[in-house]
Amino acid sequence: MAPKATIKAEKKQYLDELTKTLKSASSFMFVDYSGMDVASQQNLKKSLAEKGAKMLVAKNTLIRLAGENAGLPSDAFDSQTLSGQTAIIFSNEDPVEPVQILGKFISENEKPAFKAGLVEGKFQDKVGLLAISKLPSREQLYANAIGAIAGPMYGIIGTLQANLQKLVFILDQASKKEAQAAN
Numbered sequence: 101m102a103p104k105a106t107i108k109a110e111k112k113q114y115l116d117e118l119t120k121t122l123k124s125a126s127s128f129m130f131v132d133y134s135g136m137d138v139a140s141q142q143n144l145k146k147s148l149a150e151k152g153a154k155m156l157v158a159k160n161t162l163i164r165l166a167g168e169n170a171g172l173p174s175d176a177f178d179s180q181t182l183s184g185q186t187a188i189i190f191s192n193e194d195p196v197e198p199v200q201i202l203g204k205f206i207s208e209n210e211k212p213a214f215k216a217g218l219v220e221g222k223f224q225d226k227v228g229l230l231a232i233s234k235l236p237s238r239e240q241l242y243a244n245a246i247g248a249i250a251g252p253m254y255g256i257i258g259t260l261q262a263n264l265q266k267l268v269f270i271l272d273q274a275s276k277k278e279a280q281a282a283n
Contacts (some may be wrong), residue, residue, distance in 0.1 A: 111162070118158060118166035122188075126173040127195035129217025129229055130176070131202065133157070134185040136211045144205050144212075153198035160186050175223045181216045195220045196232060203233020 122128060126197065133141065145155050158166075160182040167177040191198045206212065214226040224232065233236075236244070 114158075114171070115162055115165055118162060119169040121156075121190060121263040122166050122172060123170040123191055125197065125218075126281035127219040128188055129199060129202070129215065129219075129224070130163070130181055130215040131187050131189060131212040132184055132215055133187045133212040136209075139210055140211065144202070147201050147205065148189060151191070151197045151201060152193040153189060153201070155187055155189045157185075157187045163188065172218060173223050176216050176218055186215065187212065189217075194238065196235065196238070199229055199232045200235065200237065203230065206233075237263055 133242075136144075141155075149154055163186060164177045164182055167174075189202060191199050196219065202212075202214070212227040216223070216225050217229055218224065219229075219270060225255070
């Protein structure tokens with residue numbers, strides 16, 4: 101068995117790393133992963149990793165200390181949130197995409213369950229996280245915005261082309277009448 105001083109040093113280093121992770125994350129959320137089998141956890145981790153997010157498990161006490169050390173809102177680290185089995189899902193890139201991935205995973209597998217989190221520095225309870233998880237993806241929102249902007253332009257172009265086609269038809273008919281009158 102390792103000496104107590106070594107164990108404390110390892111915990112201190114882990115706490116420092118966890119504090120740094122929470123401080124630098126664009127979003128993180130706590131989930132209750134109890135009842136998940138290893139295969140489900142691996143599938144979730146793989147889905148998250150594809151989008152630049154990670155899932156890690158830590159003791160609730162260490163999570164609470166890391167949150168306090170990082171200076172994050174205490175709402176996310178209350179005793180009700182940090183009870184039972186807790187995993188942290190965090191991202192340094194897109195703050196919303198991991199929430200959406202987890203929401204989809206929960207709807208398909210019923211586990212894990214949202215607890216709370218911070219998205220772009222704002223506290224979200226499980227209801228807020230669930231609402232965020234149902235939002236369209238960033239790409240879909242971009243496509244909707246472009247469609248809303250481009251739609252009226254296509255309508256104008258279609259109207260103008262129809263009028264030009266009518267003008268061409270009228271001119272064609274007029275030239276045929278002149279050709280018949282000349283013969």
